[in-house]
Amino acid sequence: MTAILLAMTGMDSAAWAERFRALDPTREVRIWPDIGNPADIAYACAWKPKAGALKGLDNLKVLFSLGAGVDALIGDPDLPNVPLVRIVDPDMTARMAEFVVLNVLLHHRRMLRAFADQRAHRWLQHDQPAASSVRVGIMGIGQLGQDSAVKLRMMGFQVAGWSRSPRSLPGIETFAGEDGLAPFLARTDILVVLLPLTPATRGILNRSLFAGLAQDGVLGGPVLINAGRGGLQNEADILSALDDGTLASASLDVFVTEPLPQDSPFWDHEKVIVTSHVAADSDPQALARYIHEQMIAFEAGRGLTNVVDRATGY
């Protein structure tokens, strides 16, 4: 018996069960808390599971996270000691690149000003720098970051990447570690953040980081685009940096508290584009296929991909 357990909140478990059944009608799918005999459960698919939902699964072989970020699962003291696989599929990667390219272009082309001009019925032509004079820096250059980097380069931007450990990527200047952070920030006009949330990255988007960004760029001030995790943000620091010009503008898709509270000052901030954690809101069908293919590969002895290193948290 190799049943699949679905342990998720805020997602439609029944729809997920249907997707797995459509891919393989012979495999049983169970929805927590109706797990039947726990010994039957070989795979679990989790998204913000209720506390204890993953306990006592003695024959569990693989745990799948239904997203790219696994910080919520990693923090679970009852997390079973089996491979934890996160989702890194081409569909999600392409959607993240859409979000990144869209938001870089929104700030590059000063669309916040253009929208204000439209509201005020103002026909104005502002100076417009060439993309080749604008430096985008991506923090976090895994699969998602690399795809975004390639697409931004193709749009003409100067692109660099920063990661915790050194990486070499064709055509993209890379920086790494603590030592590489200051020079990376100093050459960055638009900062795109795709970092995982780990103890090392919590609160990393703070005043001291913003103050290190390029202040001599052609856009008139640095831009922050965060599509990683809300926990990366010191939100008071973002607000004060926007107020005093340390940051010119921002696109925030994630927040410390989600849903973003009704009284958050971000909603009405004229320099901020708020979206509702939708940067890479992937097609559930594509994700189910990804998990299904991983199960088949695992059973055929071909191994798993995108297994999380619990020490680093990604």
Next chain:
Amino acid sequence: MTAILLAMTGMDSAAWAERFRALDPTREVRIWPDIGNPADIAYACAWKPKAGALKGLDNLKVLFSLGAGVDALIGDPDLPNVPLVRIVDPDMTARMAEFVVLNVLLHHRRMLRAFADQRAHRWLQHDQPAASSVRVGIMGIGQLGQDSAVKLRMMGFQVAGWSRSPRSLPGIETFAGEDGLAPFLARTDILVVLLPLTPATRGILNRSLFAGLAQDGVLGGPVLINAGRGGLQNEADILSALDDGTLASASLDVFVTEPLPQDSPFWDHEKVIVTSHVAADSDPQALARYIHEQMIAFEAGRGLTNVVDRATGY
């Protein structure tokens, strides 16, 4: 004597003269109406010239338009009978592609709804189609259209192009002429218009064209993006098509009357993004270099590029 005449309105003639002098201090630059001896003028650079400004230049060799579109010049009954060169440079091409990719992504990612959600403090996740399920159609696939097509394909969209006469482009489905228009429109969810304004295209963006666009697409209705010329538009038809759902939304960078009049209903239309004819507002320095290089090539007998066919108007 091979002096350059600058005959422009709405542009800074003195700044243009400086650019040409910086590129070649030995070449004389004159600003209309101070043209000196007309027989000295070998080149003229024109942008919306005053009536008659280009008359009596008996030794004129080449006329340069300071933009990609030459409809305003072609309509001049006094246009000298010399090669008319339009601007098609990599800088302008890249900027147009920025505008096209930005606006396609704005509608694809339903950002008009996201901005409304932000204004209303609504944290909502809407369904989001994959780019691979969205069909973009580009009317006008010259240099600008081809570059935009390549970049949209790289973002994952299904891209096709339509042109007056048949063209074959790698990786892009092409349609041509009157016969090709209906099948092109029927497979198009997002219509990007980069056509020149000619007697054949004036008013082409009308109800009957909009009604031919795909009504079965994943975006919930067709989208119009016009970065060509305002004269392509039947603006009453655009408004009524938006009102009755024949069009779901639009990005308009050009208008029949520019500047767009204060009382135009487009300014406050919730389904329309208005920009101020800035889609490919190029770096004047890059344009001056382009013209300078053409003059050098011409004098060296290597010929001119991007010479306008006066019969077709582009």
